Amino acid sequence: MIQDLFIATFETLYMTFVSGFIAILLGIPLGIALYMLSKSDKNATKTWYSVLDWIVNIFRSIPFIILIILIIPLTRLLTGTIIGSTAAIVPLSIAAIPFMARLAETSFNNLSQGLLDTSVSMGMTNRQFILKVLLPETAPEMVSNITLLIINLITYTAIAGAVGAGGLGAMAINYGYQRFRMDVLLYDVAILIFLTQIIQFVGSRLSNSLRK
Template identity: 55%
Template structure:
């Protein structure tokens, strides 16, 4: 493999890492509160609000059921409005984030459901407010599971970022399509696949380690 191709691979790896890191941060920032609202407004929970819960649940389900490639094309006007272009790594961050937020919301909701309600009732008996229960009971108790959920989200975004290359999103997917597939360069295709597998392995290992360290049981 030539020096130019190696430089292209390094550049593509950086673009993929950048896209995934930024969209993961945005998804966690908005998805975790979404998951908290979904669980706490459910029937019988600390801030029961069934109309809000049903509306949010319907929106989350609709967003999650939309194939990513369709979502990318459908929100091109929004992407242009936010970043000024629909092509490149910055543009790809918009659909990646929008796809990941409801995914994180459901993962966090599932993690919080694992917290025994008796712990919540004990906190309520001691006079804790809903906010205190969320911050000091729910999230700390579910944190190892939340970390594993975020790990799954990051790995999914690595796969989505490769798909973003189909519409000029940059990164390893774009490199595989333009230089590997269209120019019949099997070595480029293999190199991108190996790098993506390595990324997934690293993310999974870090996530597993962090979850074990946070688990107090």
């Protein structure tokens, strides 16, 4: 059983961090786009913001277990299967990208208006503003956002385990609940809690160090 727990833990971490990396890679730029579009006074730009905002809200509104079912054709197209840890990365990423984008946009909106006005008066381009002001000034909050994202993904992997994704969630259901092995169920829960606590500790320490 120890070997099974080790494999399940590895599968959970694999799903979490690969989908988390994809969500960070695509979600933060999407959050930047939402923020920059919302600050523009042009009607065409406002229309683009409304479209992106609408898309993000739609994907955030779909329960994860339903999202897994809805994108089965896409999952099969990208991975060749709908079962296993690699297949689970597809719905995990799709659920996490808009979540990360909204967290990023919220952090950007908390940026001081004075910094925005100063960058405009200095004649900064959008690229310069993003790289020299927006991202550096919100770095501590962004680390907190990423920490929250990863913790949520751990929860999502447990849900995905119910439909054949593997990991600790699948082990808890298949070996713990269905075979009435309460010890297996408790071990899985303990590992999930431990992983969450470690990630929260590391994320909080890193965020606090950036604030200093």
